[in-house]
Amino acid sequence: MRFAKAHGLGNDFILVAEELAPADIGPWTRRLCDRHRGIGGDGVLLHAPAPDGIRMRLINADGIEGEISGNGLRCLAALAVRGGWAPPRHVVHTVPGPRPVDVMALDASRYRIATDLGTPLTGSADIPVALDPPRAPALDWPLEVAGRTVRVTATSMGNPHCAVFVSEPPDDRLLAEIGAPLERHPFFPRRTNVEFVTILSRSEIRVRFWERGVGPTQASGTGSASAVVAAILNGFVDRRVRVVCDGGVLEVDWPEGGHLHQVGEVEVLFEGDWLVDRP
Numbered sequence: 001m002r003f004a005k006a007h008g009l010g011n012d013f014i015l016v017a018e019e020l021a022p023a024d025i026g027p028w029t030r031r032l033c034d035r036h037r038g039i040g041g042d043g044v045l046l047h048a049p050a051p052d053g054i055r056m057r058l059i060n061a062d063g064i065e066g067e068i069s070g071n072g073l074r075c076l077a078a079l080a081v082r083g084g085w086a087p088p089r090h091v092v093h094t095v096p097g098p099r100p101v102d103v104m105a106l107d108a109s110r111y112r113i114a115t116d117l118g119t120p121l122t123g124s125a126d127i128p129v130a131l132d133p134p135r136a137p138a139l140d141w142p143l144e145v146a147g148r149t150v151r152v153t154a155t156s157m158g159n160p161h162c163a164v165f166v167s168e169p170p171d172d173r174l175l176a177e178i179g180a181p182l183e184r185h186p187f188f189p190r191r192t193n194v195e196f197v198t199i200l201s202r203s204e205i206r207v208r209f210w211e212r213g214v215g216p217t218q219a220s221g222t223g224s225a226s227a228v229v230a231a232i233l234n235g236f237v238d239r240r241v242r243v244v245c246d247g248g249v250l251e252v253d254w255p256e257g258g259h260l261h262q263v264g265e266v267e268v269l270f271e272g273d274w275l276v277d278r279p
Contacts, residue, residue, distance in 0.1 A: 001274040003032075004079050005039060008071030008266040010218030010247030014039050015079055018046040018057065026063030032274070033061040039274070042214045045072050047080075053090030053101075054080045060213030067159040068094040070117060070221015074266045077101040078111040082268055096158025106265070114263045117222070120229045120254070121156035129154045130187050137233050145181050152182070153230040157222040157260070160192040160212075163230035169208050170196050172216065179210025193220065195227040204242045205231055218247030225260050228252040 004015040014032050021044075022028050033041045043066070046057040056076050058066040073092040080086040081103045088103045102114040121127060123136035131138060138154040152162040162182065170178070179194045194210040207227045209220045217223075224243040231237040232254060243250045250264040 002271065003039065003274055004268060004271045005041070006075035006079060006266055006268045008074050008219060008221060008247075008264060009245055009250070011069075011071040011220060012041045013043055013045045013069070013072050013075050014041045015045045015047060015076060018048040018055075021046050025059055025065075029059040029063045030061065031276070039272075042211065042217055043069065043072065045069075045076050047076055049085065050091065050093050052098075053077075053086050053092055055093040057095070060211075061215075062213040064213050066213060068096050068099075068157065068222060070115065070157070070223075070225060070262060071219060071264070071266065072221070073099055074101065074111075074113040074115060074221065074264065075268070077103050077113055077115075078266050078268050081105070081111070094158065109269065110265055110267050112263065112265050114261065115221070117157055117225050117260045117262055119258075120225070120260055121158075122229070122233065124154065127154050127156040127160050128189050129160075130189060139233055141187075143182070143185055143187055145185065146177050148178075150178060150182065152187075153234060154188075154192070155226045155229045155233075157225050157229075159222055160188055160190055161195060161223060161226035161230075162188070162192050163195045163197050163227050165197050165199070165231075165234070165236070167198065169198055169206055175208055175210055175216055179216070183210060183212050193223050193226070195220070195223050195230070197227045197231060199231065199236045200244070202236075202238045203240060204244065205237060206244045208246060219245035219250070221250065221262060221264065224250045225252055225254075225262055228254060229260070 124131040
């Protein structure tokens with residue numbers, strides 16, 4: 001089975017043509033993503049041609065399908081341009097909808113990509129979160145987690161997110177101690193991605209991520225976007241924000257009433273052949 005490996009700021013993916021994936025995709029994905037007995041990755045991106053670009057399915061490292069990945073769709077866009085499957089400007093089709101991209105090659109392996117991530121969702125029923133009656137936005141909501149009260153702002157970029165605002169970035173222990181139970185808190189019917197957000201200025205934030213179905217990640221495209229949306233809704237930042245992740249920087253722009261746009265780099269690392277014929 002032919003595959004490619006790419007990452008966006010350390011958020012790494014295995015890219016495979018959808019026609020090569022088995023029907024029982026969970027065990028297969030978990031084996032591929034195993035960092036000791038597989039290729040290693042935060043998820044698998046299955047791709048297939050589309051008339052105006054390429055289609056994408058995301059399977060997280062735990063073997064469960066997700067809706068969208070901002071870093072993942074940029075990785076796939078870079079591979080599509082590198083392979084001649086799509087022009088620099090094309091559309092990546094995801095479960096939440098089409099996401100236009102503009103790909104610029106920086107060298108043989110690195111690409112800088114601008115993405116239209118669409119309109120953020122802020123209504124509790126759309127995210128979804130368990131609020132009755134529904135409300136929009138779901139700001140500064142108190143949840144009991146790991147023996148403490150944590151206040152979250154919930155949003156969606158086509159996949160559920162919650163932001164926790166902190167005075168300084170959490171260490172790895174605290175990231176797991178709060179992130180893991182928040183991911184599976186009953187407040188989030190489809191689980192959630194978690195962003196720990198520190199406000200550095202009106203135009204810059206620092207974020208650490210606990211990703212649904214993965215755990216800690218060095219970066220997240222939709223997570224960075226959702227962190228900015230949450231910070232804007234709370235009045236902490238302006239509409240154009242630099243997001244500093246463990247793995248690098250993403251630029252996010254959300255004009256009032258408009259689509260959210262994001263710019264960041266990805267790297268296509270290598271291609272290879274997977275030889276194992278079983279999970």
